[in-house]
Each structure stands twice: as C-alpha cells, then as structure tokens.
Amino acid sequence: MSLSTQEIQRIAQLAKLDLNPEQGEKMRGQINAFFEIVEQIKSVDTSGITPLAHPYDAVREVQLRLRPDLASEPNQRESNQQSAPSVEDGLFLVPKVIES
Amino acid sequence: MQDAIQDLSLKALAQALKDQRVSATQVAEHYLGLAQGHLAPKAPNPLNTPQDHSCGAFVSFNPEHTLAAAKASDERIAKGQARALEGVPIAHKDIFVTRDFPTTAGSNMLNHYRSPFDATVVSRLADVGLVNLGKLNCDEFAMGSANENSAWGSVQNPWNRAHIAGGSSGGSAAAVAMGLAPCATGTDTGGSIRQPAAFCGITGIKPTYGRASRYGMIAYASSLDQAGPMARSAEDCALLLSAMCGSDVERDSTSLDLPSEDFSRDLERPISGLKVGIPKEFFGPGLSPDVKARVQEALSQLKAMGAQLVDVELPKTELSIPVYYILAPAEASSNLSRFDGVKFGHRAKDFHNLDEMYRKSRSEGFGQEVQRRIMVGAYVLSHGYYDAYYLQAQKIRRMIANDFQNAFKHCDLIAAPVAPSVAWKLGELNDDPVANYLADIFTLPASLAGLPGMSIPCGLGEQGLPVGLQLMGNYLNESLMLNVAHQYQTQTSWHLAKPGATGVAA
Numbered sequence: 273m274s275l276s277t278q279e280i281q282r283i284a285q286l287a288k289l290d291l292n293p294e295q296g297e298k299m300r301g302q303i304n305a306f307f308e309i310v311e312q313i314k315s316v317d318t319s320g321i322t323p324l325a326h327p328y329d330a331v332r333e334v335q336l337r338l339r340p341d342l343a344s345e346p347n348q349r350e351s352n353q354q355s356a357p358s359v360e361d362g363l364f365l366v367p368k369v370i371e372s
Numbered sequence: 373m374q375d376a377i378q379d380l381s382l383k384a385l386a387q388a389l390k391d392q393r394v395s396a397t398q399v400a401e402h403y404l405g406l407a408q409g410h411l412a413p414k415a416p417n418p419l420n421t422p423q424d425h426s427c428g429a430f431v432s433f434n435p436e437h438t439l440a441a442a443k444a445s446d447e448r449i450a451k452g453q454a455r456a457l458e459g460v461p462i463a464h465k466d467i468f469v470t471r472d473f474p475t476t477a478g479s480n481m482l483n484h485y486r487s488p489f490d491a492t493v494v495s496r497l498a499d500v501g502l503v504n505l506g507k508l509n510c511d512e513f514a515m516g517s518a519n520e521n522s523a524w525g526s527v528q529n530p531w532n533r534a535h536i537a538g539g540s541s542g543g544s545a546a547a548v549a550m551g552l553a554p555c556a557t558g559t560d561t562g563g564s565i566r567q568p569a570a571f572c573g574i575t576g577i578k579p580t581y582g583r584a585s586r587y588g589m590i591a592y593a594s595s596l597d598q599a600g601p602m603a604r605s606a607e608d609c610a611l612l613l614s615a616m617c618g619s620d621v622e623r624d625s626t627s628l629d630l631p632s633e634d635f636s637r638d639l640e641r642p643i644s645g646l647k648v649g650i651p652k653e654f655f656g657p658g659l660s661p662d663v664k665a666r667v668q669e670a671l672s673q674l675k676a677m678g679a680q681l682v683d684v685e686l687p688k689t690e691l692s693i694p695v696y697y698i699l700a701p702a703e704a705s706s707n708l709s710r711f712d713g714v715k716f717g718h719r720a721k722d723f724h725n726l727d728e729m730y731r732k733s734r735s736e737g738f739g740q741e742v743q744r745r746i747m748v749g750a751y752v753l754s755h756g757y758y759d760a761y762y763l764q765a766q767k768i769r770r771m772i773a774n775d776f777q778n779a780f781k782h783c784d785l786i787a788a789p790v791a792p793s794v795a796w797k798l799g800e801l802n803d804d805p806v807a808n809y810l811a812d813i814f815t816l817p818a819s820l821a822g823l824p825g826m827s828i829p830c831g832l833g834e835q836g837l838p839v840g841l842q843l844m845g846n847y848l849n850e851s852l853m854l855n856v857a858h859q860y861q862t863q864t865s866w867h868l869a870k871p872g873a874t875g876v877a878a
Contacts, residue, residue: 310698
C-alpha cells in the first residue's frame with residue numbers, strides 16, 4: 273500500500289491540518305514507510321477473535337460505568353475560561369459559523 | 373545534613389523531616405537550587421538562572437508555591453501531624469495538569485495554558501505531604517521515545533550528555549538520575565516510564581491499566597495511558613505507587629473500582645521458589661550484546677536468590693509494533709481533536725473562516741510527530757480502512773493479551789530487557805520515525821495487554837550507559853514485582869550508581 277499526494281491532502285483535511293506541498297511530501301514518505309511495517313497484520317488470522325478495547329477485559333468483562341446525569345461541578349466559568357483565546361461576557365468567541 | 377539529603381531513601385528522608393533533623397523548607401530550597409539550573413533550552417526562564425550545564429529536565433517552576441507548601445509541611449510536622457511523605461519534594465511530568473504551575477504537555481499548543489484544577493494523581497500525592505518542585509520536560513503530548521519531540525527542546529542523558537534520556541518521560545528520568553528531585557511522576561502509554569527509567573539508570577513502574585486515575589492526565593491514547601512513579605529504588609516507588617493509585621470512578625470511566633493498596637507490604641518477602649518467565653522473543657538477534665549480557669547477569673542474580681527461570685513464549689511480540697502504532701494514533705487523533713483554538717490552547721492570528729481557524733491553529737500548535745500520528749490515526753479510522761487496520765489491530769491486541777495469560781500459567785512474573793539497546797545519540801534517529809517506533813518493541817506488549825511493567829537498573833552497557841531489566845507482572849500483581857525488584861536491590865547496587873561514578877560493583 274502506498275498513499276498518494278492527493279490522499280495525504282485528503283487525510284490532512286479530515287484531521288483539520290494544513291500541510292504545504294513540501295510538508296505533505298515529507299509526511300507522505302514517512303507515513304508510507306510506516307505502513308510498510310503495518311502490512312504484516314493483514315496476514316494474521318483473527319477469525320473468531322473479539323476486539324479488545326479495555327485491556328483489563330482480557331481477564332474480566334469490564335462494564336463501562338454511567339453516572340447519573342446530574343450537575344455535580346460548581347460553576348468555575350472564570351477559571352475555566354482563563355486560557356481561552358477569545359472571550360467576551362463569559363462567552364467563547366469564534367468566527368461566524370453560518371453565513372447570512 | 374545538606375550533603376546527605378540526596379543519598380536518603382524517601383522513607384529515610386520522610387523520617388529525617390519528621391524528626392526535625394532537617395526542615396521541609398531546607399529540603400525544598402536545596403532541590404530548587406539544583407533543579408533551577410536545568411531548564412529545557414527553549415523553556416521560558418523567568419528566573420534568569422544561568423543554564424550552561426542544563427540537562428533540560430525541567431520546563432517550569434513556581435518557587436513561591438513550592439516554598440509555601442514546604443512551610444505548610446514544616447507547620448504540620450511541628451504539630452505532630454506529619455503525613456506519610458510530609459515535606460518530601462516531587463516533580464511532575466508536564467502531562468499532568470496543575471493549578472499552581474503552567475501545564476504544556478511539551479507543546480506550543482498549550483504555551484500559556486493554566487489548568488483550573490489539579491490532576492487526581494497530583495492531588496493524591498499532595499495529600500500524603502509531597503511538595504511540588506516543578507514540571508518536567510516530556511515529548512509533546514507524550515508522543516515519542518527520545519524526548520526529542522518536546523517544543524521546549526531535548527533532554528540530555530545524565531550519563532552521557534550527547535545521548536538521549538529516553539521518552540516520553542525523559543525529564544522525569546533525567547531529574548531523578550541527576551538528583552535534581554528525589555522522585556517524579558511519569559506516564560506510560562507504550563513504554564514512556566520504563567524506557568527512560570532504563571536509559572537513565574533509575575527505577576520506574578507502570579501499574580495495571582486502570583489503577584491510577586487518568587483524570588487530569590492530558591490524554592494521548594486513552595486505552596493505554598497509565599501514570600506511575602519514577603525514583604531511585606523499588607522501595608521508593610512502592611511508597612509513591614501506594615499514594616497514587618486508588619479508584620476514581622466519578623472522574624475516570626476506566627478507573628478500576630478497587631480499594632487502595634499498600635504496595636510496600638511484600639517488599640521483604642524472600643523470592644525463593646518464585647518462577648520467573650523468560651520470553652525467548654525478547655532475546656533475538658535485534659538485542660544488543662551489551663544489553664543482553666547485563667540482563668542475563670540480572671537473571672543469574674535472581675536465580676542465585678532462589679528464583680526458578682522458566683522459558684515462556686510471547687509469539688506476537690513483533691506484531692505489537694504495528695498494532696500499537698495503529699491503535700495509539702487512532703485514539704490520539706480523536707483525543708487531540710479537542711485542540712481547535714476555541715476553549716483553550718493556541719489560536720492562529722489570521723484566518724477567514726472557522727475551518728481555516730481550526731486548520732491553521734492546529735498546524736501551528738502541533739509539532740511534526742504529533743501531526744504524523746494524528747494523520748495516521750485519521751487514516752486508519754476513515755471509511756473503508758477501519759476494518760483492515762483499526763479493528764484488525766484491536767483483535768491482535770486481544771491475542772497479545774491472551775499470549776500473556778498463557779505465559780502466566782507457567783510463571784509468576786516475566787523478566788526481559790526494557791529496550792534493545794542503551795540510549796542512542798541525540799539527533800541520531802530524529803528524522804526517522806519508524807526507527808524510533810521499532811525501538812519500542814519490548815515495552816509495547818505489556819502496554820497493549822494493560823499489564824503492569826517495571827524497569828530496574830541492572831548495570832552499564834556500551835559507553836557507560838545504563839541498562840534496565842524489565843519485570844512484567846499479571847494484572848494487579850504490582851506488589852510481587854516490587855517485592856522482586858526490592859529483593860534484587862538488596863543484593864545489588866546498580867540503583868545507587870550515579871552518573872559520573874565509575875565501576876559500581878554489583
């Protein structure tokens with residue numbers, strides 16, 4: 273398997289990353305080199321094997337917990353927004369999302 | 373007293389503090405004085421400390437906070453209210469969020485970030501009296517095996533400054549090895565505690581997945597990330613691990629709902645009759661002769677102490693590289709989608725619309741390796757490739773975990789090298805990501821299986837660089853691993869060897 277320049281740019285779009293042509297080519301070479309060591313997994317017979325998501329599940333079934341949907345946190349709006357790039361009146365500012 | 377502080381075990385230091393032979397303030401000043409000369413090359417240096425001989429282990433300090441915490445410890449001691457490790461300093465990997473120190477995860481993305489809360493691990497350690505000295509350098513978002521992916525610059529190996537300290541917890545390992553802090557926290561996703569511990573000649577343990585809360589540990593690969601202590605000895609690590617671990621079911625959905633444990637309880641137990649499994653896949657042609665020799669000497673030592681060595685098989689060891697480097701980037705691409713320049717983190721200056729703001733902010737904020745892993749992750753999760761890569765990797769992950777269970781039918785614990793070689797030269801593999809990935813081969817299997825893994829110093833290899841012996845236990849078997857490590861350390865002195873010293877006999 274070998275990714276093309278176009279595919280690299282398509283993945284960059286999916287991942288919300290900007291790659292200029294030079295960066296894209298470097299990335300392409302490195303990712304293709306990586307996929308050379310990945311191909312070996314395709315020949316492994318995994319029929320009947322359940323995917324493992326939580327590692328402890330290998331020995332014991334793990335139930336993912338849900339907690340009651342109740343507000344449990346105190347209001348810390350100011351400290352939560354102290355590292356925000358742009359805030360006004362306690363609201364996060366972003367560029368216009370829907371063009372009129 | 374001052375000269376001897378660095379040679380004390382955590383237990384002895386806590387006792388000296390409790391007996392008021394030295395004050396927490398004196399200890400904090402002593403360590404701050406040393407540590408402040410070791411900022412990472414590109415870290416901001418508001419302290420104006422000369423950094424000519426810095427190994428780059430630290431990224432930030434808050435001396436006012438550190439000294440205030442030390443003073444509070446002195447007051448508790450004076451009132452007879454000392455907690456287990458009252459007044460003992462610790463430094464935290466910069467992947468743990470802290471209210472009183474900046475938190476950057478080694479990334480430009482989080483330059484100027486301040487967390488509104490402390491990670492559970494940080495507050496649990498503060499609750500036993502540990503005093504926070506500062507934050508430690510690491511690979512960006514813990515992605516790396518050499519600590520060369522930090523936005524603040526590399527960490528040098530204290531044993532040979534031209535070599536890497538290992539990663540991603542390279543700052544933690546170097547700081548402890550150089551005596552800049554008596555102990556540190558680390559995190560391990562694919563070997564990030566064990567490998568730098570091995571490369572810098574210290575002791576480190578990653579507990580069973582789910583033991584330590586991930587709350588406030590900036591997420592890289594959530595199904596693999598685990599916190600653990602890094603210190604000189606197994607005895608020190610046992611004390612720290614007991615404080616760090618405990619259920620946090622309200623805050624971490626994968627936290628194991630188990631009571632806290634005293635991991636020091638079995639340290640003194642003799643190990644005669646113990647069955648130690650030796651996986652032949654870890655001793656193949658890829659293993660450097662110097663590492664192989666030191667590890668085999670350590671195994672002979674265990675045998676001399678009464679342990680029985682048995683051959684076991686972990687046949688999927690080599691597959692752990694592609695499996696890990698599919699699963700971890702997949703989880704990373706999803707975890708790191710939160711860095712969009714809206715609620716926190718870097719935002720680009722110029723953009724015309726929301727999409728451009730996302731793309732520019734992320735491309736400017738993330739370093740090369742992080743972008744590479746996000747790309748790989750987005751690809752293996754994308755339509756048409758999910759089954760062939762992500763799902764197939766998760767299935768092999770179960771086979772790897774099953775292989776360990778088969779091996780543990782024949783042994784109590786597994787021993788092997790931590791890494792195929794000693795620490796390589798700074799810059800040597802910097803532009804070759806795949807070569808970096810391949811070097812993780814011996815730490816990835818236990819990570820994928822979620823098993824506890826540990827590194828203990830077992831001698832010096834080429835160019836006087838340290839070699840680590842890896843111990844892997846079954847789920848929740850940390851106290852046995854610490855027992856074996858401690859018993860080994862009562863018979864050997866590699867864990868006491870210091871950079872610059874020569875010929876420390878075992």
